[in-house]
Amino acid sequence: MSPPIEKMDSSLNQLVNVKHLALSTNCIDKMISLPALKNIEVLSLGRNLIKKISGLEEIGSTLKELWISYNQISALDGLAPCVKLTTLFISNNKIKDWPELDKLQANQDLTNVLFYGNPIYEGLTKKQARPKVLEHLPKIATLDGELLTGDDDEDSLGGSKA
Template structure:
């Protein structure tokens, strides 16, 4: 393979098989990170990963998510540190995907994210989201519990507590934000109630 020619997904999978002495079709976890030269395009050769539950393609030069529609067992997908601009290509994983790691990309719009009905964890810090009406799409994701969003322009000019208060108000089901437990208004009242009572949990 000549220098400068991108690594294909097929090449990356074959390389992974050689390094791990394992058939990719039976692997539960596959890492195709930091390929040299980098992967630029996800394609249908990923279909061989039929048993895969955790797939990572981080630190490449991928612009678009594709080729994962047949990965029915996939629960965790990591595509951080690429050049991805949106959530298209994930629709068929709506019932299975539980975690999406997509920080350090070029995402401005959240269109399509609501297709991920089972998503519990979304790490998308350091993208390009700047509008609250885009952020509002996350309100249609009742399963979402853990969100990483720091480093998006939407947080510019907001003190940390302002940001956290806004998110808590908009996403009442969220448990953790940017790595820290998220306190909702009702939670504080409950905590105070416990402290006032004689109840002492062990």
């Protein structure tokens, strides 16, 4: 078994044709720019030590999915360049303020998110957190692994099921 990777370095830019880069379950603490990865669609960095989302400017035009659960991330900065992002798995991090979700409104294609395990959910079940998430991100179709229905929209607007 190889020792864990401790940092992302520029040698990753040799993977010019990679579509899915999996670097999960390592000891990476910082994201870097990957300008040569012109075809990347999925970047998997779950179970690392990352504190800040960064370095996505160069791959934002192709990146569709960012899997970054189980890290130390407390802010949702750095995702605006990801214009094709549809999926953001960022559960079990340190996001504690609901207004952080507003930063994701710039990601117009974002429809699938995982937020559970973050401090914003503290004291709430997934179902109780749902209207709060929809208040900030009304276009979400799948939240925490569950497909949302029209009833979820009514619940988020204060309506009730008959």
